[in-house]
Every structure is written in structure tokens, then in C-alpha cells.
Amino acid sequence: HSIIYKKEVTSTQEVAHELARNGAEEGTVVVAETQQKGKGRLNREWHSPSGTGLWFSLILRPDVIPQKAPQLTLLTAVAVTEGIMEATGIQAQIKWPNDILIDDKKTAGILTEMQSEPDRVQAVIIGIGLNINQQAEHFPAELLTKATSLALENDGTTFQRADVISAILKRIEQWYFHFLQYGFKEIRKRWESLAVTIGKEITAVTMTKTVSGLAEGITEDGVLLLKKQDGTTEYIYSADID
Ligand code: BTN
Known part of the structure; x- marks a missing residue:
């Protein structure tokens, strides 16, 4: 698969959409050092400063109806959570539908977008934003109670971003092949076991x-x-x- 690395983009989602429209193969990943117009869910802005986090988008082409696409968001949340725990040893949890929390503060978000015809999905673009090496002074004061980074949860000690993305991509690949072969059942169970939302x-x-x-x-x-x-x-x- 290709991993496309860009120094600066508007949004890796936009780049990935364009590549998918031009036929890019499943598994293509676009990573950027910084995004000028990082997009969050519900039209929010996603702050993507240079060098501190991971901002990337993945193209998938599952042969499913559009209604099944949300399952891929939950699959990704499971993979990101597991990848973080594997690469850093830090305990992470999922807040429905797709925020990844550490110590009740958001450290990553997932944005799933589709290119689809009425009855079939052409491509699913999954965007992942993960705060890794930001220190407290990198966050606006009002965000500090709600947001965090892996380094902040590790006494300020930073991580290699490459280790984290590689753990996450490996997990996404494993769970995605599992999904194509066996469906969503196991992923749903795993999601529920990692979620803070359930039972509250x-x-x-x-x-x-x-x-x-x-x-x-x-x-x-x-x-x-x-x-x-x-x-x-x-x-x-x-x-x-x-
Ligand atoms: C959210 O929690 O609101 C979702 C945030 C998703 C941010 C990522 S960063 C990489 C990709 N490109 C974007 O413009 N957004 C996603």
C-alpha cells in the first residue's frame, strides 16, 4: 500500500477524497505534518499544529451498503485505542461514537466520510487525528480540561510518532480483514469492552x-x-x- 506524506495540506481528508475519486487503491494513507483546515465532526475545526500529532486519512473500499459504513468508524476506534495502548502502554478508552479518551480527556478523534452511490459505497475515507507530543502550553487554556496528548499523559515524555502510526495501521488492517471475513460481531464486543459510555x-x-x-x-x-x-x-x- 502507499503511504503518501505531505508537509502541509488543507486537510488530509480532501487529499484522500481526490485520490479516491481518481481511483487510488484501498489501503492508501495520506499523512500530513500540518493541516491548514483540519476538519472535525459536525463541521468543527480540528487544530493540527506541525510536528506534534498524527493527522492522517485512510482510503478503504469495502463492498458494503452505505448503512454499514458507521461500523468502520467503530472498527477504527477499536484499532486506534489498541494501537495507542500497544505503542505507549497508556490505558485508553472510547467515548461513543469515536473519541479516544485518556484519563477522561480527548486525545484522538475519527472522522468517517463516504463517496457512495445510492446502493453501494465507492470509498470510505477515514480521518484520524491524534495528539501525541503536545505539552500543556500547546493547548489553549480552555481545552486543557477536555483535551490531552500521549506525552501529557506520560509525564511530558514524548513518543516516536512513527511507532504509534505503525501500531495503529497494523490494528486497522487486522480488524478490517476480520470485518470483511466475519462481519461486525467481534468488533462490536471489543468496542463495548473498551467504551466508557456503556453502562453510564x-x-x-x-x-x-x-x-x-x-x-x-x-x-x-x-x-x-x-x-x-x-x-x-x-x-x-x-x-x-x-
Ligand atoms: C473529531 O473528533 O471531531 C474528528 C477529528 C478528525 C481529525 C482528523 S486529522 C486527519 C483528518 N483530516 C482532517 O481534516 N480531519 C481528520
Whole structure:
């Protein structure tokens, strides 16, 4: 597979989309030292300073219907969490749908985008942003209670970014082949065992409403199940979780 390294891009997502439209093969990875317009979920900005983190996008071409694509986000969350733990020995967890937390603070995020026709996926572009070597002074003060980096969780001692990305890509590859062969079942179990969200009382803020309840688990499709006080279950497809 090719790994394309760029010093500076608008967003590795944009570069990967363009490559995919031009037929780039599955497994192509675009890594950038810095992004001028890093994209987060829900149109948020993703801060991507030079040299401190990993900002990369991966092209996959699974033969699935678009509804199955969210499973790949959860698969990636599992792989990133495991890759971090393997490369650094630091305990990491997943917050639904796809934030990676250390000590309850966000250290990585995943953004999944699709190129699809109505009935089939042409390409899935999975973007991963991971804070690695930032020190406290690199974060805006208001972010410090919510965000962290691997180095900050390691008494300030930095890591080799190459070791971390290689552990993560290896895990993504393993789980992706598992997914193509056996489906989502094992990945769902692994996701639930790594997730902080499950078994807790949470509040989900969706586009249209705010719902509180007990996070019971995720469905086979990666939808979050929220059991409300009145005993009914709400299906949460997309939300911010508090
Ligand atoms: C989130 O938590 O909101 C998702 C953040 C995803 C950021 C990564 S960095 C590499 C790739 N390129 C982008 O512009 N965004 C993703």
C-alpha cells in the first residue's frame, strides 16, 4: 500500500477524497505534518499544529451498503485505542461514537466520510487525528480540561510518532480483514469492552433534541441504545455525549 506524506495540506481528508475519486487503491494513507483546515465532526475545526500529532486519512473500499459504513468508524476506534495502548502502554478508552479518551480527556478523534452511490459505497475515507507530543502550553487554556496528548499523559515524555502510526495501521488492517471475513460481531464486543459510555447515565444532544438515559450498548449497526426513565429505548444515530 502507499503511504503518501505531505508537509502541509488543507486537510488530509480532501487529499484522500481526490485520490479516491481518481481511483487510488484501498489501503492508501495520506499523512500530513500540518493541516491548514483540519476538519472535525459536525463541521468543527480540528487544530493540527506541525510536528506534534498524527493527522492522517485512510482510503478503504469495502463492498458494503452505505448503512454499514458507521461500523468502520467503530472498527477504527477499536484499532486506534489498541494501537495507542500497544505503542505507549497508556490505558485508553472510547467515548461513543469515536473519541479516544485518556484519563477522561480527548486525545484522538475519527472522522468517517463516504463517496457512495445510492446502493453501494465507492470509498470510505477515514480521518484520524491524534495528539501525541503536545505539552500543556500547546493547548489553549480552555481545552486543557477536555483535551490531552500521549506525552501529557506520560509525564511530558514524548513518543516516536512513527511507532504509534505503525501500531495503529497494523490494528486497522487486522480488524478490517476480520470485518470483511466475519462481519461486525467481534468488533462490536471489543468496542463495548473498551467504551466508557456503556453502562453510564448520559445525556445525548442530537440535532433535534436532548435525551438522557442509561447507555445500554450499541446495535449491530453501531447505533447507541439509550434507555430512558420511562423504560423506553431511544436509538441515537448521531449526537454529542455529556
Ligand atoms: C473529531 O473528533 O471531531 C474528528 C477529528 C478528525 C481529525 C482528523 S486529522 C486527519 C483528518 N483530516 C482532517 O481534516 N480531519 C481528520
